[in-house]
Amino acid sequence: MTTVLLVRHGLTASTGELLTGWTPGIPLDDRGVAQAAALAARLAPLPLHAIVSSPLDRCLQTAAAIAAGRDGLQVVTEDRVGECRYGDWTGQPLKKLAEEQLWRVVQAHPSAVTFPGPDGESMPEMQHRSVTAIRDWNARLGQDATYLVCSHGDVIKAIVADALGLHLDQYQRIQADPCSLTVIRYTPLRPFVLRMNDRGGTVEDLLPQPDADKTPRDDDAASYAAVGGGSGGAGPVDGAPAAPAPAPAPSLTGPDGHQESADTRG
Numbered sequence: 001m002t003t004v005l006l007v008r009h010g011l012t013a014s015t016g017e018l019l020t021g022w023t024p025g026i027p028l029d030d031r032g033v034a035q036a037a038a039l040a041a042r043l044a045p046l047p048l049h050a051i052v053s054s055p056l057d058r059c060l061q062t063a064a065a066i067a068a069g070r071d072g073l074q075v076v077t078e079d080r081v082g083e084c085r086y087g088d089w090t091g092q093p094l095k096k097l098a099e100e101q102l103w104r105v106v107q108a109h110p111s112a113v114t115f116p117g118p119d120g121e122s123m124p125e126m127q128h129r130s131v132t133a134i135r136d137w138n139a140r141l142g143q144d145a146t147y148l149v150c151s152h153g154d155v156i157k158a159i160v161a162d163a164l165g166l167h168l169d170q171y172q173r174i175q176a177d178p179c180s181l182t183v184i185r186y187t188p189l190r191p192f193v194l195r196m197n198d199r200g201g202t203v204e205d206l207l208p209q210p211d212a213d214k215t216p217r218d219d220d221a222a223s224y225a226a227v228g229g230g231s232g233g234a235g236p237v238d239g240a241p242a243a244p245a246p247a248p249a250p251s252l253t254g255p256d257g258h259q260e261s262a263d264t265r266g
Helices: 030-043 059-065 101-108 123-141 155-164 169-174
Strands: 003-007 052-054 076-077 148-149 181-186 191-198
Touching: 003 059, 003 123, 003 155, 030 059, 030 148, 030 181, 052 059, 059 076, 059 155, 101 169, 123 148, 123 155, 123 169, 148 155, 155 169, 155 181, 155 191
Parallel strands: 003 148, 052 076, 052 148
Antiparallel strands: 003 181, 181 191
């Protein structure tokens, strides 16, 4: 079972104001630096086999904070988990973009969206390359690995939607706040979303089992969902494997009453 920790970068001075996209040279601000340090401390007990990052500065800086003190573990860049290529929307104020007709399509029917301009990417293309990257890293690191990917809000949401079996048009129901932690465990049969948009708490339930507690691998059993909901990590009952249930994601309602995403903002 390969476990992937998806971390959104920390806050920047333009988060929530501009759609920065692939604009270079945008670092974390003081709030983001503090967020990254706090997350690094929270993840410190958890062994990681790799730290993979979007090549953009805000992700590299967040990933570097997590990598610090991990016995030389280096951050590896991966373009395929980089931000969605927003084309002509890049660098524009979000308030201005919200007046565009395409904004409503992004909110309600993202599978139909291709961002304008020669550098614009479609949202299905973004999901395909990011999910493919995760699957490739899963295969590369192996089924016993736990690794971290530092990426962006829309990219993380697209990966989670795939793991949940949701159509891309439903992915705006998912939230990925700055420096939040989302955890997916991939088994031979299906992925399990263990955490979503987690901004606090310990990582004890993600630690490797002590050798004394390990039993021979049963890939089928590892892929089973807990019928009846399971014990929430409190341990198996009557020999049945327990699996954590996905946490519900919060949603935001705009001033006009429509549900809108908070994550199409770099």
